[in-house]
Amino acid sequence: LQLAPTIELDPLRLRLWTLDARVAEPAVLTDAPRLRAVLRAAAERGGATILGEEFCEFGNGAVTGVLVLAQSHLSIHTWPERALANVDLLSCGSIDGEAIVFEVAERIGAEQTRVTCRARTVW
Amino acid sequence: LQLAPTIELDPLRLRLWTLDARVAEPAVLTDAPRLRAVLRAAAERGGATILGEEFCEFGNGAVTGVLVLAQSHLSIHTWPERALANVDLLSCGSIDGEAIVFEVAERIGAEQTRVTCRARTVW
Numbered sequence: 001l002q003l004a005p006t007i008e009l010d011p012l013r014l015r016l017w018t019l020d021a022r023v024a025e026p027a028v029l030t031d032a033p034r035l036r037a038v039l040r041a042a043a044e045r046g047g048a049t050i051l052g053e054e055f056c057e058f059g060n061g062a063v064t065g066v067l068v069l070a071q072s073h074l075s076i077h078t079w080p081e082r083a084l085a086n087v088d089l090l091s092c093g094s095i096d097g098e099a100i101v102f103e104v105a106e107r108i109g110a111e112q113t114r115v116t117c118r119a120r121t122v123w
Numbered sequence: 124l125q126l127a128p129t130i131e132l133d134p135l136r137l138r139l140w141t142l143d144a145r146v147a148e149p150a151v152l153t154d155a156p157r158l159r160a161v162l163r164a165a166a167e168r169g170g171a172t173i174l175g176e177e178f179c180e181f182g183n184g185a186v187t188g189v190l191v192l193a194q195s196h197l198s199i200h201t202w203p204e205r206a207l208a209n210v211d212l213l214s215c216g217s218i219d220g221e222a223i224v225f226e227v228a229e230r231i232g233a234e235q236t237r238v239t240c241r242a243r244t245v246w
Contacts, residue, residue, distance in 0.1 A: 012202065014209065016141060020244035054177040054191050066189045066196055068177050073187065077195050077213065079135065086137065086243055088213060090200065114244040120209055121143035121237040 014072075014120035017097045019087040021110035028108050029078035029085060030061030038107040039067050043074055046100035048091075071095045076104070085110075090120075137195075137243035140220045142210040144233035151231050152201035152208060153184030161230040162190050166197055169223035171214075194218045199227070208233075213243075 028034060032055055043050055049070035056064045066075040072090035079085070087104050091097040097117065105113055151157060155178055166173055172193035179187045189198040195213035202208070210227050214220040220240065228236055 012205075016211070018139060018243070022246045051179045051187075052177045054175040054189065056174045056191050058193075064174075064191050064196065066177065066191060066198075068179050068187050068189060070181075072200050072209075073189055073198055073211075075189075075196055075198075075213070077215075082135075082246065084245060086195075086213065088139070088196075088211065090198070090209065090211060092200075112246060120141070122207060123145045123205065123235060 010122045015091050017089040017101045018116045019101045020114045021085045022112040024109045024111045026080045026083045029080040032063045042100045042103035045103045046096040048095045133245045138214050140212040140224045141239045142224045143237045144208045145235040147232045147234045149203045149206040152203040155186045165223045165226035168226045169219040171218045
């Protein structure tokens, strides 16, 4: 038995993961230090290297946070009035995007989720 | 003639735009100050409010930059060795995401592009 050699169409392994989550306890969505810790723990869980970060808090308690990674970026935006969080991970290389997204979902107490992943276009 | 009232399924107007672009002149992809100016000009072109930013430069000249917006975020990651840039815009509210994405594409001299837009899940 001979198997054809596999062809790596995208050696950069560029993937865009998205998570839309409705959480059980909206208090987490207005807690910027906790969300920062959640993103950092999730990034590390997936083997990513954190290079920088930017967080903002809004008047209604909503939080936006972005980690710049050596392997692209991980962001969260929260909508406490809807118990909603949107998480985006653009990943490249060998980090485990699925582990990162699921770690965030678990740590924010997601009870309803929509997760997508797609390859980005590389020429 | 009576028309049914329109139903706004997502009053947040949450949209995820992506742009994968191959550029004519890769020199722009290693020029962090220029990319910062491109993102800021594009965000303003689409009516977004810039709240913060984080930029990193890599050893091979690649640049990662993120603007935190009052209406979510705008990011760029460049791959100069492939003349490639990946741009992501998560947008909410009344900003013009299409204008932002196309402004970035034009200002970096994109000659091949793949643009996508999809609504995020809101409960």
